[in-house]
Amino acid sequence: MKIHRLPALCLAALLALQGCGSPEQTKGEPDMDFNAPKNSSPLSSSVSEETAGGFFQPGEGASLGTWMWDATDLLRAQEALDFLADHHVTEVYVSLMRSISKEKYRAFLSAAAEKGIRVALIGADAAWATEEGGKSFDAFLEWFTEYQQSCQTDAQRFYGLHMDVEPHQLPLWQTEPEAARAGYMEFVRKSQSFCRAEGVLLELDIPFWFDGFTVEDEGEKMSLAEFCIRRADTVLLMSYRDNAPAVFECGWPEFTLAEKYGKKLILAVETGKIYEEINITFHHLGANALYEELRRLRSIVEEAEGLGEVGYAIHYYDSWRKLPPDGHPKGEDYPYAD
Numbered sequence: 001m002k003i004h005r006l007p008a009l010c011l012a013a014l015l016a017l018q019g020c021g022s023p024e025q026t027k028g029e030p031d032m033d034f035n036a037p038k039n040s041s042p043l044s045s046s047v048s049e050e051t052a053g054g055f056f057q058p059g060e061g062a063s064l065g066t067w068m069w070d071a072t073d074l075l076r077a078q079e080a081l082d083f084l085a086d087h088h089v090t091e092v093y094v095s096l097m098r099s100i101s102k103e104k105y106r107a108f109l110s111a112a113a114e115k116g117i118r119v120a121l122i123g124a125d126a127a128w129a130t131e132e133g134g135k136s137f138d139a140f141l142e143w144f145t146e147y148q149q150s151c152q153t154d155a156q157r158f159y160g161l162h163m164d165v166e167p168h169q170l171p172l173w174q175t176e177p178e179a180a181r182a183g184y185m186e187f188v189r190k191s192q193s194f195c196r197a198e199g200v201l202l203e204l205d206i207p208f209w210f211d212g213f214t215v216e217d218e219g220e221k222m223s224l225a226e227f228c229i230r231r232a233d234t235v236l237l238m239s240y241r242d243n244a245p246a247v248f249e250c251g252w253p254e255f256t257l258a259e260k261y262g263k264k265l266i267l268a269v270e271t272g273k274i275y276e277e278i279n280i281t282f283h284h285l286g287a288n289a290l291y292e293e294l295r296r297l298r299s300i301v302e303e304a305e306g307l308g309e310v311g312y313a314i315h316y317y318d319s320w321r322k323l324p325p326d327g328h329p330k331g332e333d334y335p336y337a338d
Contacts, residue, residue: 055087056294056312059302063090063311065236065266067122067164070318071097074108083321085115092317093162093203095122096140102147106156113155120162120203121147123191126169129184137187141194148198160201160233163191168207181215181224192231201233205268208237208250229257229265236266236313240280242289244296248304259308267297268313271320273328275335283319284334286327290314 058064066089073080074094084092092112094105109119123140127133144161151157167173167184188204195202210225217227229235235258239250247267258265270281271290282290294312301310314320 054291056291056298057088058090058312059298062298062309063264063266064088065091065093065311065313066320067313067316068092068094068318069122069316071095071100073317075100075104077108077111080317081111081115081117084112084117084317087320089117091118091120091159093120093122093164095124096143098143102150105147106151109157110153110155118159120160120201121158122162122164124164126166128165129167129170129180129187130172131183137190145198148200158200160203161191161195162203162205162236163188164205166205166207181213185215185217185224185227188228188231195233202231203234203236203266204228204232205236205238208239208254211253223253223257225254226257229254229261229263232263234264234266234311236268238270238315239267240270240274240315242279242282242285242293244293244300247293247297248300251310255304255307255310259306262308264309264311265307266311266313267301268315269294270315271323272316273319275333279336282323282327284327284330287323287325289327290323 056064064087066084068074068080071094094108112119121144123137125133125136125140128137128140144158148157165184165187167180170180172180172183191202191204206225206228208225210228211223213224214221215224215227216222217230222230225235235254237250237254239247241247241250247269251265251267254265257263269290271283272281273283274281282293294314297312301307
């Protein structure tokens with residue numbers, strides 16, 4: 001385990017942690033009702049307003065983001081935006097659903113801007129990191145360009161592309177890992193060039209263990225994590241752990257790399273039902289524990305030195321809004337010995 005300039009309050013806890021080790025895998029058009037009454041759906045109030053200590057607040061100047069994988073949620077705009085604003089969300093990553101018109105996207109983005117929430121478009125097809133996925137990726141980029149050009153105001157436009165493309169989900173990652181990494185790097189370079197031409201930000205979601213692979217970029221050897229940080233404007237670490245010190249520890253050495261390149265680093269936590277070798281989710285722990293650990297994480301980040309800009313994210317909107325204060329019941333498939 002690597003310990004770097006950690007605040008005293010979390011050092012003891014970190015020494016007891018296991019390393020951050022295994023890959024994570026996450027993963028008829030009604031009218032928008034912007035005038036619906038607040039909390040008109042039972043789901044919109046499923047997270048208790050009486051959660052101990054209140055909802056997590058990211059702090060002055062810091063961001064809090066979430067993924068909106070089901071784009072039909074933006075058709076229930078009032079419900080979604082009330083939840084996001086009440087929970088101090090500053091940015092949301094929305095997926096592309098071609099059955100939803102550009103007009104609906106523009107209306108949602110405008111309404112989000114009025115609440116101080118910016119919106120990025122998610123790209124999430126692992127095949128885009130392969131030659132075979134090139135046409136699909138080009139079609140995605142073409143839609144984005146057409147959408148941006150169709151907007152009349154900046155409030156209607158996406159601030160960037162939020163790429164959750166995970167090459168380790170490809171069979172090629174196991175059979176030809178070097179080719180898989182090379183294909184992913186080409187995808188990142190193409191995304192960077194496109195975003196620069198469009199004048200928008202490029203954000204990459206990566207697993208924290210990308211620092212374990214050595215690659216070459218413009219004649220320089222570096223980790224795959226450094227390559228991503230170097231090329232993107234923001235890197236989001238899928239630092240999925242169930243306690244603040246463990247989440248923070250997953251940020252090394254990416255904290256140092258982000259500070260080196262002057263880039264933003266986001267630490268993300270999970271609320272979906274995902275079981276791995278060790279617990280990585282708050283699904284059964286609940287909203288109370290989620291907000292408490294995020295507050296602890298914020299304290300650790302603010303007391304640490306030399307981190308640069310750090311943001312936070314909660315994966316993902318639909319599972320988060322349904323998360324009970326004390327968690328979902330543990331089913332027969334619950335694998336851990338508590």
